Amino acid sequence: MAKQIYYEDIEVGTEITPLAKIATTRMLVQWAGASGDFNPLHYDDGFAQAMGVGAPIVHGALKRAWLGQLMTDWIGEQGKLKKLSCQYRGMDYPRKMKTREEPHDGETWWCKGKVTKKYEEGSEYLAECEIWVENGKGEKTTPGSALVALPRRSRK
C-alpha cells in the first residue's frame, strides 16, 4: 500500500496519483456478474446497436468504481472518502480478448484528478478534488468530483 498522505502534503493543484485501467469484454462480463447489472447494452452487439451506441459499452458504474479506487488508494487507510460523483458523458468501448486472459492491444484508460480546494470544517481537514476517467485519446469520458477528509500530522 502507498504511504499515508496528510493534509499538510497537499495544495490546490496537487495531482492525485493516476490509476491505469484496461477495460476488456471479459472484465465487463465479470462486472455484470459482480454488480448484478445484466443490461445487454454491455455484452450484446445487436442490442447495443439498437440502443444507438454502436457496440457494447463499458458500464458507467464500473468507471465510477475505478474512480472510487483512485480516491481510496490516494487517501490511504487514514483518509475518508466523503463524497464522490461522476457523469457518464462519453461512451467507452472495451478491448476484445486475444486469449482467455489477455486482451488485444488497444486503449488504456487513466483515472486522474487534482485538488481544487482545501479547507478545515469542524474537526475535519477536507480536500475537494476534480476527478475523471480519460480514454486512450485523452478525452474525459467520465468527469466527476470527490470530497475527502485527510489526517493531519501530529502537532509538535
Next chain:
Amino acid sequence: MTEGSLITDELRKLIGMSSGPIVSKVEEGAIQRYAQAIGDPNPLYSDPDFAIKTKHGRLLAPPGFTGWPIKAGRPTERLFESLAKAGAPTRGLDGGVEFEFIEPIGASDVLTAKTKIVNIIERETRLGKTMFTTVEATFVNQKGNVVLKSRSILIQF
C-alpha cells in the same frame, strides 16, 4: 405540456414517487467478487483476516457497494417500470451518480434502501429529445444509521 414534449402528464405525476423499502444483506463473498471486478487489490475488501485487525473489524465494502445486486437494492427497478408504463422513451443510459458516504458499509451489514424520483426534466441533446430522471436513494443499516445517500441520473431518449 408543450407540443411534442417527452414528459407526459403521467410522467410528471411520478415526480415524488417513492419505492422501497428494500432490504439487502452485504455478504462477504459478494464484496470480494465486486472488488475483483473493479480490479481493486485493497486487502480491506478481500482478506477477512487482515480486515478484522483494522478499525473496521470486518471486510469493508468498496465505496458504492450496498449488497448484490447494487442498483440501490433494486427499488429503482420498480421506479423504472413505472416510468416505462407512463410512456417514458425506451432507450436508456446511466447518466451518472453522486454518493455521500456517511458511515462505512461492511460484511454482514443489513441495509434498508428507500428510493424516490425527485425530478424529471427534458433537454435537447445529441441523442435528440432526452429525458433526465433524478432518483435519490437513502440506505440505513441495521443500527438505524443512515450510511449512504445517492442521487442517480437516468437518461432516456
